[in-house]
Amino acid sequence: MTTTKYHLAVLCASISAFLDLYSTQAIYPALHSRFGIGPAGTGALIMASTIGIAVASPLAGLLTERIGSRKASFIGLVLLILLSFSVSFLKDLHWLLGIRFLSGLVIPIVLSSLLASVHLTSEVGDEVSVSATYVSGTIIGGIAGRYLPALLVPLLGWTPASIVFSGVHLILFIFTVLLLPVSTNPAPSGSIDLRLDVFRRAWTESLRAKFLAGFCLLFCQTAVFTYIVIRLYVAPFNLDYSTLGALYLVFLPPLILIRFIPRLRKRVEAKTLLLAAVIGGWCGLLLTISNTFWVVLAGLAVFSTAVFVAQTVLANEIGADASAPKAVSAGMYLFFYYLGWSLGALAPALFWSSFGWNGCLILLCLVQLTGFALSKNHWYKKQHDLIPKMRELLLIDLKEKT
DSSP: OOOOOHHHHHHHOOOOOOOOTTTTTTTTHHHHHHHHOOHHHHHHHHHHHHHHHHHHHHHHHHHHHHHOHHHHHHHHHHHHHHHHHHHHOOOOOOHHHHHHHHHHHHHHHHHHHHHHHGGGSSSTHHHHHHHHHHHHHHHHHHHHHHHHHHHHHHHHHHHHHHHHHHHHHHHHHHHHHHHHHHHOOOOOSSSSSOOHHHHTTOOOOOHHHHHHHHHHHHHHHHHHHHHHHHHOOOTTOOOOHHHHGGGGGGGGHHHGGGGHOOOHHHHHHHHHHHHHHHHHHHHHHTTSSSOHHHHHHHHHHHHHHHHHHHHHHHHHHHHHOSSSSSHHHHHHHHHHHHHHHHHHHHHHHHHHHHHHHHHHHHHHHHHHHEEEHHHHHTTHHHHHHHHHHHHHHHHHHHHOOO
16 A cells, blocks of 8 residues: 555645744744744744644544544645635734644644554555655655745745745645545544543553653754754854755755665664664764864754654654554654654753853753653663563473473
């Protein structure tokens, strides 16, 4: 069932889900001119969406479980088209913040449905490949969402540019409808079960470890790409805005490299790949301590690649865990994932004023160590069980010989 069409459908849907999330980052002059917004307000627009995502993610998982992943993804994509189109005619900041929050409520519907459908493939090993396609879509959506508005708004003006942007959503939706197989729609559960038992089933040791990993992942990514901009804006770098905007191009190398993850995953365990991603990420972060721009840029490229490798592995692991309904697990994962985004944008400020960039790195280290300490029993459970199993096998062997 994992055909090229299915991969393209997942790619289109994940691109559309991420188009709006960062669309306000690169158009500050237009936002200031139309809405009178200041620099802090730009961050508030993104925060409005991520708060919506965090709030809606658990419920989005329940909705997906109720109506099926295919129908849920279509509903979410249509709502994103309408919300994107409505921005064309807004002139009041409060309405814009409201639309951004509503977009945040809708995005988890699409993401939960995609994560839930990853393991509906029929061939063993294809799931990781679909996860890689999903992550590729989030990367492309994030990059396009930043650069399309920056290109279209100065060229066409706010209203025409916003209409064209919503047209991109519409095109992606049409391709998703045409390409997504009906077989990705599992049997609906029949009703939305809001009992705590549904969430308790998604609170196993295994899933908690993955939720924590997702939290740490986006906490670190957000902290790095929020505060590295400040580091490069001041001495000794003194970079201009256009160069700082180009930093996000370091997300492009992972698009190629994560396509090799499915092959690696067939030979290497998930925890080994995650450990390699953590080590690789820190190798990249240590390079960012340098006062040479190209060394810092190389460090960011290595770090971003490690982040998306980890994201690909985790997206697959969430779908593979059978201890709870997949859509509910996906919704809970997205809740912790974007909670990490919100805290990752704010917490490093406490360290920045006194310790600068090095203080941010210390905070990232503390967060990762805390996450590991809280979930180590899961990631190293097999090693803990190894000695008792070997002892049991030896006893059986001795009994057979005697």
